[in-house]
Amino acid sequence: MDTVWLNDAQRAAWVKLVAVVELLPGVLDTQLRRDAGLTHFEYFVLAMLSEAPERTLRMTSLAERTNATLPRLSHVVRRLEDRELVQRRPCPEDGRATNARLTDAGWSAVVAAAPGHVANVRRHVIDALSPAQVGQLDDIMATLLERLDPDARMAP
Amino acid sequence: MDTVWLNDAQRAAWVKLVAVVELLPGVLDTQLRRDAGLTHFEYFVLAMLSEAPERTLRMTSLAERTNATLPRLSHVVRRLEDRELVQRRPCPEDGRATNARLTDAGWSAVVAAAPGHVANVRRHVIDALSPAQVGQLDDIMATLLERLDPDARMAP
DNA sequence: GGTAGTTAGTTGCTTGTTCAACTAACAGTG
DNA sequence: CACTGTTAGTTGAACAAGCAACTAACTACC
Structure with missing residues (x-):
């Protein structure tokens, strides 16, 4: 197979x-850790739960929404449970x-945590882009997600 | 301060x-670990060195090119040195x-490692995008880098 | 030419992520 | 209704990353 x-x-x-991809996580984590004592991934987990009915989701569904593997999520949720930010119960x-x-x-x-986080996202990402570029970014990322996540696990 | x-x-x-940002590292790491025994970051470090004159760079310069902090790079280079892929010497x-x-x-x-890696990048990213989108992506990422990396550490 | 401040880099420790192995429960089939 | 296979999730160990503290060397200034 020759390489193109x-x-x-x-x-x-x-x-x-x-x-x-290398720099963004650090920027998000730094602000959230400083101001809210959360990593971005922890914040995102809490945010996905906050938008769900009954503020409740199955672990698998939460893993899909947060683009995480189940083991990773399981560890994170256990830590969040230790801090009493989340509660885990067997599904009936x-x-x-x-x-x-x-x-x-x-x-x-x-x-x-949300206001500071949103301000940070604006400062470093959204406000730097024109509305047209936001649209292009959306299209491009949607295209990439189909390839990166072939099972289309992302919530629609 | 009200939140927008x-x-x-x-x-x-x-x-x-x-x-x-969450999914791409895993896709890159998985292929490179499997086929070449390298993380994507390790590959990128080696690749940056391979393009440098004398295949040599100062640690600081290498950290800039790889968007890494110096402590992170230091650890990685030590491991690469243990595997004899890189050599470290004091600068004269x-x-x-x-x-x-x-x-x-x-x-x-x-x-x-390069051919498999490039094929992977094509399969998951580049080949999914039209030439116009590649141009848009370049513009958008350049804009974001100015915000994420205000010291413009990226190599020109 | 000593002293203060800065720059370059390393190291230890704590934390988080991944991988593989494991348990438990469900679904389908003979 | 046992038996096979699959799905859901947890756990432990290995490994990688970030942070803070540290050493060493260079610069500049009085």
Whole structure:
């Protein structure tokens, strides 16, 4: 199989994408840890729960929404449960399943963290882009997700 | 300070970007670990060295090119040195500095890993996008990098 | 030419992620 | 209704990343 290398334009875009992928998590984590004592992934878990009916989701469903593996999520939720931000209970309908539910303290934590987080996202990402670019970004990322996540696990 | 929330278009794009940032590292790491025994970050370090004059770079310069902190790079380079893919030597011009140099074995490792890696990048990212989208992605990521990396540490 | 401040890099420790192995429960089939 | 296979989730160990503290060397200034 012969290799088809990237042309200049492709390589330039790829290197920049890699840079963003490398830098963005640190920027998000730093602000949230400082201001809310949460990693971005923890925040995202709480935020997904906060938007779910009954503030409750099955672990599998939560893993899909947060793009995490089940083991990773399981560890994180256990730590969040230790901090009483989340509560875990066996699912009544399916004995194998576990429901994760956002506690009142967890809700308060999300509400408290959200404004600073959104401001940070604006400052570093959204406000830097024109509305047209936001649309392009949406299209491009949607396309990539189909390839990165072939089972289309992302919530519609 | 009142919060200016994201509108629907912004939120959609943001959530997808976060998903890509979460999923892409795993896709890159999995292929490279399986086929070459390297993480993507290790590969990228070796690749940056392979393109440098004398296959050598100062640690600081290498950290900039790989978007890594110095402590992180230091650990990774030590492990790469243990595997004899990289060699570290004090810089003659500046006693504080360290030069990292790609060994012949390191060069071979990059050369062996590159085709599979490029194919993977094509399959999951580049080939999914039109040339116009590649250009848009380049522009958007360049804009974000200015915000994420204000010291413009990225190599020009 | 000593002293203060900065820059380059490493190291230890704590934390988080991944991988593989495991348990338990459900679904389908003979 | 046992038996096979699959799905849901947890756990433990290995490994990687981030942070803070540290050493060493260079620069500049009085």
